[in-house]
Amino acid sequence: MSGYRHDPAAIRALVRPDAVHRDVYRSQELFDLEMERLWRDTWIYVGHDSQVPNPGDYYSTEIARQPVILLRDDQNEVRVLMNRCAHKGARLVSATHGHCENKLLRCPYHGWTYRLDGSIRTIPMKAGYEGTGLADTQNGRGIASPPAVVNYRGFVFARLNPQGPGFEEYFGGSLTSIDNLVDRSPEGRLEVAGGVLRYMHDSNWKMFIENLNDTMHPMVAHESAAGTAKKLWAGKPEGTPKPMAIEQFLPFVNGYSFFDQMGVHIYENGHSYTGVNFSIHSNYAAVGEYETLMEQAYGAQRARAILGEVRHNTVYYPSLTIKGAIQAIRVVRPLAPDRTLIESWTFRLAGAPAQLLRRTVLYSRLINAPTSVVGHDDQHCYRAIQEGLAAEGNDWVSLHRNYSAGEGAQLAGNYNGTSEISMRAQFRAWQRFMTGEPAR
Amino acid sequence: MSTDEQELVRFVYDEARLVDEKRFDEWYELFTDDAYYWMPLTRGQPDGENHTSLFYEDKLLLQVRIERLKNPHSFSQHQPSFCQHVLQAPRLESAAGGCWVMRTPFTYVESQRDSQILLAGVSWLHLVRSGERLRIRLKKVELVNCDAALPSIQLFP
Ligand code: FES
Ligand SMILES: [Fe+2]
Helix, strand or coil: CCCCCCCHHHEEEEEEEEECCCCHHCCCCHHHHHHHHHHHHHHEEEEEEEHHCCEEEEEEEECCCCEEEEEEEECCCCCEEEECCCCCCCCCCCCCCECCCHHHHCCCCCCCCEEECCCEEEEECCCHHCCCCHHHHHHHHCCCCEEEEECCCCEEEEECCCCCCCCHHHHHHHHHHHHHHHHHHCCCCEEEEEEEEEEECCCCHEEEEEEEEHHHHHHHCCCHHHHHEEEEEEECCCCCCCCCHHHHHHHHCCCHHHHHHHCEEEEECCEEEECCCCCCCCCCCCCCCHHHHHHHHCCCCHHHHHHHHCCEEEECCCCCCEEHCEEEEEEEEEEEEEEEEEEEEEEECCCCCHHHHHHHHHHHHHHHHHCCCCHHHHHHHHHHHHHHHCCCCCCCEEEECCCHHHHCCCCCEECCCCCCHHHHHHHHHHHHCCCCCCCC | CCHHHHHHHHHHHHHHHHHHHHCHHHHHHHEEEEEEEEEEECCCCCCCCCCCEEEEEEEHHHHCCCCCHHHHCCHCCCCCCCEEEECCCEEEEEECCEEEEEEEEEEEEECCCCCCEEEEEEEEEEEEEEEEEEEEEEEEEEECCCCCCCCCCCCCC
16 A cells, blocks of 8 residues: 555554554555654664763764764764765765774765864865855755754663654653663663674564563463473472573563563553563572672662662663663664664673673573574564565454553553553554654 | 594584584584583674673573474474585694684575575584593684674574
């Protein structure tokens, strides 16, 4: 189907309170519109400021299919610039990580140089531009940057549209999940560490995002992985010390009631987290001196509150998911309707024992890697949906679980963990941003 | 019993063949109890504990993978994957303290019906003798594109 661009009513009709039309996962036109609307009008995760620890350091990536540079300027401010030369548009830096020599960005094509705030420093043979009017154009003003950038406790987000919801307004209470992740460092500081796993998915980005708060799938999709681990572990002699890998695998095959009682919390604008009451991370063994260090840093009561908050996955719709209790995040990069790059980054908690990073790194490898048996089954299911939805005869994807007719538009609050309400909430936000209605 | 280079080279070819023929139980038996099957995520990665890897499997995790492949609910393998290693001549890189290190550049194809991935790199086998047999204490697989965005890799490069 096509013709959505100029037809907000047709887009609106794709989302029912309890179901979505299969086109939302399959249509190239809707994908393009997502990049132009939902992904431009909302706050998209760019990177973490510890990726650019020193003035002049940069990290380059893409948001909404546009090349950007995360950069620390000489005033120690973290900035985001478009990775596009003001002259003829060459991408300025091509390395993923690097350092600007002499506090300058230099274009590889004709050698225009820029200060770290994006302004033009030098142009070779500058006299050639005298009287041309270049200075009064965008090209003469230097490198463009996203109109709105916020560094929230190290997490840098940008909004590409000059108009749109404010940062706090957009994320609201969901920022408490980032707070909890950062607070888990006795020094209140995170450092990116342990490398980045880059997993190419041949499926729509929304399947991944929806899956992060889908608690009805682990016991089915991950039975072969976690169930096998459980069986092998059960056969070990009594008293064998429990490896961390087993500790991490086993909760994936917990029963339905576990996931239901875990609870899900819904915020406005598509954000949510599972693990209101407890989560699959609740029963990990204590790590060395960590609790003591936390108590020294925060006092016993506050330390207990921070560590007692063990949320499962928090979705920062549409571009980021985080796991505070395990210090891992996943960044969503949609490439095509059926192609999505998922990057998994991990953090060291500054001032915490090294053992914690080992646990984080292990989890990421077991669950989020292209080589992960858990990842294989997730990715298989996303692909299965992508291919299954090619079938005619039923255009609708059901999101009915625990729906009630009176659900309305205001969904914020706590619900039972196996409800599909997080997905319904995501699509309500999707519908608003795709049809140009403002954020809540 | 002495170990000549010919025996080591033959071991390297046979090891890859067991994987390619999906004789994973026999393959598993080649590893010592303290062995690791390691595929680093970055070039020159110093260890598998403090940095994420693609594989860093001890025997237990290796066993989880192998047993999972037999599980009828391994949905991602209902359409089964097959693989083929193509090895360059293995070379004995070092021999010290009863450990022989073999270096083998390889290409590896993993296919699943109509999709196919091609990987290349260098495989390092650290071999020790236990009783009559040679065993693997470490298999380290360095992919040439370890930092690339990769699709699912479901067997054992
Ligand atoms: S394109 Fe950058 S200087 Fe010409
Ligand atoms: Fe999953």
